[in-house]
Amino acid sequence: MDFLTLIQVLDSTLRLATPLLLACLAGLYSERAGIFDIGLEGKMLVAAMFAGAVAAVSGNVWMGLLAGIAASMSLSALHGIASITFRGNQLISGVAINFLAAGMTVLVAQSWFGQGGRTPSLMGGGRFDGIELPFAIGPKDAALSDLSVTKLIEQAGPIQQVYSELISGHTILVYVALLCVPATWWLLFRTRFGLRLRAVGEAPEAVDTAGVSVVGLRFAAVAICGVLCGVAGAYLATGLQAGFVKDMTAGRGFIALAALIFAKWRPWYALSATLLFGLLQAIAVRFQNIEIGGFVIPVQFTESLPYILTVVILAGFVGKAIPPRAGGEPYVKEN
Amino acid sequence: MEKMPRWADVVLIPLISLLLAAFISALVIIAIGEDPIAAVKLMINGALGSTYGWGYTLYYATNFIFTGLAVAVAFHARMFNIGGEGQAMLGGLGVAIACLYIPWPHWTVALLAAIVMSGLLGAAWAAIPAYLQAKRGSHIVITTIMFNFIAAGLLNYVLVNVMRPAGSMDPASAKFPEPTHLPTLHDMLTPLGISFSKAAPANVSLFVALIACVLVWLLIWRMKLGYEIRAQGHSESAAKYAGINPTRIIIISMLISGGLAGAMAINNVMGEAERLVMNATEGAGFIGIAVALMGRNHPFGVVLAAVLFGFLYQGGAELALWTDIPRELIVVIQALVILFTGALDNMVRMPLERIFLALRKERN
Numbered sequence: 234m235d236f237l238t239l240i241q242v243l244d245s246t247l248r249l250a251t252p253l254l255l256a257c258l259a260g261l262y263s264e265r266a267g268i269f270d271i272g273l274e275g276k277m278l279v280a281a282m283f284a285g286a287v288a289a290v291s292g293n294v295w296m297g298l299l300a301g302i303a304a305s306m307s308l309s310a311l312h313g314i315a316s317i318t319f320r321g322n323q324l325i326s327g328v329a330i331n332f333l334a335a336g337m338t339v340l341v342a343q344s345w346f347g348q349g350g351r352t353p354s355l356m357g358g359g360r361f362d363g364i365e366l367p368f369a370i371g372p373k374d375a376a377l378s379d380l381s382v383t384k385l386i387e388q389a390g391p392i393q394q395v396y397s398e399l400i401s402g403h404t405i406l407v408y409v410a411l412l413c414v415p416a417t418w419w420l421l422f423r424t425r426f427g428l429r430l431r432a433v434g435e436a437p438e439a440v441d442t443a444g445v446s447v448v449g450l451r452f453a454a455v456a457i458c459g460v461l462c463g464v465a466g467a468y469l470a471t472g473l474q475a476g477f478v479k480d481m482t483a484g485r486g487f488i489a490l491a492a493l494i495f496a497k498w499r500p501w502y503a504l505s506a507t508l509l510f511g512l513l514q515a516i517a518v519r520f521q522n523i524e525i526g527g528f529v530i531p532v533q534f535t536e537s538l539p540y541i542l543t544v545v546i547l548a549g550f551v552g553k554a555i556p557p558r559a560g561g562e563p564y565v566k567e568n
Numbered sequence: 569m570e571k572m573p574r575w576a577d578v579v580l581i582p583l584i585s586l587l588l589a590a591f592i593s594a595l596v597i598i599a600i601g602e603d604p605i606a607a608v609k610l611m612i613n614g615a616l617g618s619t620y621g622w623g624y625t626l627y628y629a630t631n632f633i634f635t636g637l638a639v640a641v642a643f644h645a646r647m648f649n650i651g652g653e654g655q656a657m658l659g660g661l662g663v664a665i666a667c668l669y670i671p672w673p674h675w676t677v678a679l680l681a682a683i684v685m686s687g688l689l690g691a692a693w694a695a696i697p698a699y700l701q702a703k704r705g706s707h708i709v710i711t712t713i714m715f716n717f718i719a720a721g722l723l724n725y726v727l728v729n730v731m732r733p734a735g736s737m738d739p740a741s742a743k744f745p746e747p748t749h750l751p752t753l754h755d756m757l758t759p760l761g762i763s764f765s766k767a768a769p770a771n772v773s774l775f776v777a778l779i780a781c782v783l784v785w786l787l788i789w790r791m792k793l794g795y796e797i798r799a800q801g802h803s804e805s806a807a808k809y810a811g812i813n814p815t816r817i818i819i820i821s822m823l824i825s826g827g828l829a830g831a832m833a834i835n836n837v838m839g840e841a842e843r844l845v846m847n848a849t850e851g852a853g854f855i856g857i858a859v860a861l862m863g864r865n866h867p868f869g870v871v872l873a874a875v876l877f878g879f880l881y882q883g884g885a886e887l888a889l890w891t892d893i894p895r896e897l898i899v900v901i902q903a904l905v906i907l908f909t910g911a912l913d914n915m916v917r918m919p920l921e922r923i924f925l926a927l928r929k930e931r932n
Binding site: 271311314315316319320321322323324325326328329330331332333335336337339340341343344347350484487490491494531533534536537540541543544547548549556 | 596599600601648650696697700704705706707709710711713714715717718720721722724725728729854857861892893894896897898899900901902903904906907910911912913914915918
């Protein structure tokens, strides 16, 4: 494998890790506040559908992004009402949300566009374009030299290759997702809101005694989760691909959930976990079966590795993953 | 004192939840520009209007009885087995191994072997999450979700690299040999002089599923083990004081649950497809959740809910065939049933409890 191939794999790692990272951080807010969320998948899916649909109709990708966030937040609200207001089972609510999204997206897309449950392919302003950083090789250079971008990067030196292929040329949402990591760390560990949010996931009775609303904090966390899932879904339909197709999340919400456990509910670890899982996806896409010294690693194994690793981590053989103490428990105020 | 009479808890609440789910589904149908009453008529006609329709309805119901029982048994020990889908996939693998590699003389022996193999592999797939929950405290919901994905990867690998016949392109096993063919309802009812559609896939597995219901009822309400499972489900600490070993109960109840989910494969793999294909389970493992919630974890309720979902599945297929309503409508209805009977249970329950308390006060 030559150097450029490696860089290209890392480049697609970054693209594939972005929705995982956003969804993982979304789950982090929710679960740190004591609300389990296995509905990340469903929220991403509705966001992808509405982002794809609105971007296709309006031709404006930003409108699509907003629509995606709104759709995802409405499911977040449902999850909040079921698990916070009515103290229902958070896991069952998550399961219901996933199915609701799986069904509704196809139903709505079919009813609006009649293309078998997909949205029309996005062109021009309907998609997020790659951002060309200064001095990077991009479409402009290609237009000047009548060689393709790929050819130009092939001819460039290694540093320029890393810069142009790996660092430059991503859509804005990739950079936003990366910035969300320090932002989340700062919000959770350096602000009063973050302290309270973490406290409400560990000891809600203490937060209540201090006179801060448990219900309010948990709804805030669930709302942030909805926004981030919305961005993740919108990225799938308008950044990674050009339009929504049925079941396009393809288990990413669950991989994000796995990454969250892998990361032990911490923002920086979440970045490394999602990059690792993104790398596995990128390898599976690019190489299929890998042969190492006469031994073939099947592609199915590479694809299953995130789930297997998560089970190993959960089993506590490689450092124990301890969830927030009050996670999954509805809070009942003392009388 | 109970806040409500028992019949309200067992019948009224599921009924109201179901009506709410139906009402919202009707709104969804109106919103996509179709007529809900015509849709319901078409569904009833397609699913219950002919022996062909009934044959499909009962075929789906058989799947859902197995997975519904699986979820219900785990629920009794207060565990949420979301892994029915993966366990059913492994059950399919068990059926394929039993049918493909051993020459059976007659379908009865083949069926017994298939039940054992599918149950064993299904239980094995539940065993690791159960052990991790019992011994290491890893949350069973997360591990069973992960095991669903691992099962899909494993099945994909086996079908592509091991079981696919030479020269075939699609990832599926060879067709099972003729002696493993299970009698369909048509085969069984014709000698009795009852004509039943030949094309419908409902088969003898339906009766296996009904026997499984009786066995589960005996287990949960008539055996010591069942008592221990329920005790554990009500209060783990109380069960511990009574000398019940929680590790044992968690593992045993999950093994039973996984075995039941795995045994579903005798219906869809052995009875219908007669070969192992990639997406054989078609989400039945997840429908088990809705079925168990609706059926209040009781085998009788599970049968009723399974038939209801069988009706929805077959009716939904008819809708997709004759109207512009996609099959995914059923997924929406399923989601709404899970939402109202599961997550939003208190929304229905709290006002009802208030009404019953008020009525009782008036009477006193």
